[in-house]
Amino acid sequence: MYQEIEPSDSNTQEVLTLETAVDNLKQKEDLGKRYYAAWWLGKFRVTEEKAIDALLEALEDSENRSSDGGYPLRRNAAKALGKLGNTKVVPALIRCLDCDDYYVRESAAQALEMLGDKQAIAPLMKFLTLMVKDGELLSLAMETVEDKPHLREPYEAIIEALGTLNASEAIPFIETFLNHSFAKVQYAAARAMYQLTQDSEYGEILVRALEGDGLQLRRSALMDLGAIGYVKGGNAIAETLAENSLKLISLKGLLEYQVNQDSQSDITVSSTSHQLMDLMDTLL
Amino acid sequence: MNQNYLPNHEKLIEAVNLADSADKLLDAVEALAEIRSIEAIPTLIEVLGYNNPGAAVAAVEGLIDIGEPSIPCLLESLDDYNYGARAWAIRVFAGVGDxxxxxxxxxxxxxxxxxxxxxxxxxxxxxxxxxxxxxxxxxxxxxxxxxxxxxxxxxxxxxxxxxxxxxxxxxxxxxxxxxxxxxxxxxxxxxxxxxxxxxxxxxxxxxxxxxxxxxxxxxxx
Known part of the structure; x- marks a missing residue:
């Protein structure tokens, strides 16, 4: 979820303006242009009402279909709306959580996380409550869709969103996902549990994940630790077997958290901030 | 270091040349980098061009540890390098400060x-x-x-x-x-x-x- 999906068709990589992007998005002839325009509006944070309205329209598009029946334009529109900070789109994004395209649901959950509107908590939580019975996670939550690499629902994005939205009512449900068979879902649960409880037990789950096999999983844990600003993880992050670029992004997340704490106690540069920056300096 | 076992740079270089998997290459490059020997320079420089990020990181660190002696050799190799290898070389230059x-x-x-x-x-x-x-x-x-x-x-x-x-x-x-x-x-x-x-x-x-x-x-x- 950290990689920007950029359209690969170089013919459509043109320079747009607010006007041409909105026009391109609204026309129906060239689907490639619509797809690119939706991405472009998000990328360049175009927050004008016109752009928002055109993206809302694209969110209900049924013309642009992928070979597996998905809705690529809706996915891009949802992603863009997440970046534009206008919460009037929240109800439309909530409706996208019922779309039959998994990736539209995932993009919508991510966008709802970014917009930070609490209205999204109940509809997101519904996905989790359905999968927990007598405090146990149902095996259905761990099944992948036939012929697809993904689970039935985008649990990773849903759980991360609930953590960011500070949905403490979701704690008992998120906790059961710590036992999920997918490592990335476990990490999402640990990340959200830490955000909701500030209990270092959950931060340490992610720190241990930094030593795991598989670069993708270590990268994922790096990003999670950065997102929650788990300051105690600084040294472990610096020592992780992964690219310095990612370690720096992760440490930046910790530093931002710590500087925010410092500013509340009116310290110029706290020793913890100083240590984090010393670590960052060694990775340049 | 254990006095009974002094690594022989030729053996270590051979291990790099014979490595037939990414993991073996990484281990071999790390071992060669560790001896900080000027004899290791040409092999470490060659590794920068292998398009194997893990091994390249180890080679960059090894060349930085060797320091100044690796610079003239590396400057000479630049013309034959593709973009990726040049990027690794720049990191060595940055680390050595020559x-x-x-x-x-x-x-x-x-x-x-x-x-x-x-x-x-x-x-x-x-x-x-x-x-x-x-x-x-x-x-x-x-x-x-x-x-x-x-x-x-x-x-x-x-x-x-x-x-x-x-x-x-x-x-x-x-x-x-x-x-x-x-x-x-x-x-x-x-x-x-x-x-x-x-x-x-x-x-x-x-x-x-x-x-x-x-x-x-x-x-x-």
Missing amino acids: PQALNLLLKAASSDFSLSVRRAATRGLGFIRWSKLPPSKVHETQELILDTLLLVTEDGEWVVRYSSIVALEQLALTVTAEKIDFDQRIETRLKELFNDDPEIAIKARIKLALVKINTIKNTNI
């Missing part, structure tokens, strides 16, 4: 396509070994570096700007010639950037740099 590679670092810091190369080259500009330059050249070289670093503080990527602050701090802490003017230019730019930059991490690093620069200044007075 003025022979200064022009490459100046260019890479301000205009390389890859942000991680700009980041490494920028940091390297703060850590040039002045003692390797003829004294008559030191002042103009420092001016040149300062001009480039001030330009790099405007890079679009936060991590490159962060690197430029670290390099400017280092320059302020080590430069002796015409120090007053130098420090003033650095401090003025850092304060400006503190006000303009939206990134919390950049502001924090500037605060730290100013504290360090002022501590040194006060102890020198």
Whole structure:
């Protein structure tokens, strides 16, 4: 979820303006242009009402279909709306959580996380409550869709969103996902549990994940630790077997958290901030 | 190190050449890098061109540890390198701080396509070994570096700007010639950037740099 999906068709990589992007998005002839325009509006944070309205329209598009029946334009529109900070789109994004395209649901959950509107908590939580019975996670939550690499629902994005939205009512449900068979879902649960409880037990789950096999999983844990600003993880992050670029992004997340704490106690540069920056300096 | 077992560089080089998997290559390069022998230089340089990031990182670290002796060889290899291998070479130059590679670092810091190369080259500009330059050249070289670093503080990527602050701090802490003017230019730019930059991490690093620069200044007075 950290990689920007950029359209690969170089013919459509043109320079747009607010006007041409909105026009391109609204026309129906060239689907490639619509797809690119939706991405472009998000990328360049175009927050004008016109752009928002055109993206809302694209969110209900049924013309642009992928070979597996998905809705690529809706996915891009949802992603863009997440970046534009206008919460009037929240109800439309909530409706996208019922779309039959998994990736539209995932993009919508991510966008709802970014917009930070609490209205999204109940509809997101519904996905989790359905999968927990007598405090146990149902095996259905761990099944992948036939012929697809993904689970039935985008649990990773849903759980991360609930953590960011500070949905403490979701704690008992998120906790059961710590036992999920997918490592990335476990990490999402640990990340959200830490955000909701500030209990270092959950931060340490992610720190241990930094030593795991598989670069993708270590990268994922790096990003999670950065997102929650788990300051105690600084040294472990610096020592992780992964690219310095990612370690720096992760440490930046910790530093931002710590500087925010410092500013509340009116310290110029706290020793913890100083240590984090010393670590960052060694990775340049 | 265990005195009974002294690694033989030829055996270690052979292990690199014979490695038939990414994991074996990484282990072999790490072992070769560890002996810090000038005999290892040509092989480590060759590894930079293998398109294997793990092994390249180990080779870069090994070449930096060997230091100055690896620089002439690496400069000679540059013409045959593709972009990826050049990027690794820039990291070695940045880590060693040998003025022979200064022009490459100046260019890479301000205009390389890859942000991680700009980041490494920028940091390297703060850590040039002045003692390797003829004294008559030191002042103009420092001016040149300062001009480039001030330009790099405007890079679009936060991590490159962060690197430029670290390099400017280092320059302020080590430069002796015409120090007053130098420090003033650095401090003025850092304060400006503190006000303009939206990134919390950049502001924090500037605060730290100013504290360090002022501590040194006060102890020198």
